[in-house]
Amino acid sequence: KAGVTQTPRYLIKTRGQQVTLSCSPISGHRSVSWYQQTPGQGLQFLFEYFSETQRNKGNFPGRFSGRQFSNSRSEMNVSTLELGDSALYLCASSGGDRVVADTQYFGPGTRLTVL
């Protein structure tokens, strides 16, 4: 099976712009979670989508949003970029079982640099 893929791998934007990142989960996986990784804050949960619905959300401002399509592919969007949004954005997919915590499998990440 192909792993989790993320596009683009690298992105450079300027403050005030918006950006969209894409994630394709492992075939058959219905849950997609997004994480932000920075040297200072470490890995922080952004949100999770399951069957096209946001099921859980971390503590991030409304500038961070996402969606999931019927084929389970997910996108996250960051509007009005700030310098502090520079980070590695990781996507992870899992089966999405609500009771048993499925193992999450991660993509290679998108490195976002905001200038």
Add this chain to the structure above:
Amino acid sequence: AQTVTQSQPEMSVQEAETVTLSCTYDTSESNYYLFWYKQPPSRQMILVIRQEAYKQQNATENRFSVNFQKAAKSFSLKISDSQLGDTAMYFCAFSYGGSQGNLIFGKGTKLSVKP
């Protein structure tokens, strides 16, 4: 709130030797899951090992094993016969049934394997 603590920011080990990475966690949940993930310099986060809290037997995956002490809320990772390819950041992570795709990570331990 759930927390995960990795008290060793950096460690080093000689090739072929054994090293143990520490992780403690805090939770009031009874049904939870613990993970060790490895993130090599290439940045792809890889699952190393998973432990279900209800299982008393410690998980093992080839050269990787855990020492799960539920009462002490401790979850250490032992790497035997260390190899150069084990050089990476290691993250301890926690999830619980119903947490809906939210992995809580420790800050990580940077492991260097020296020839």
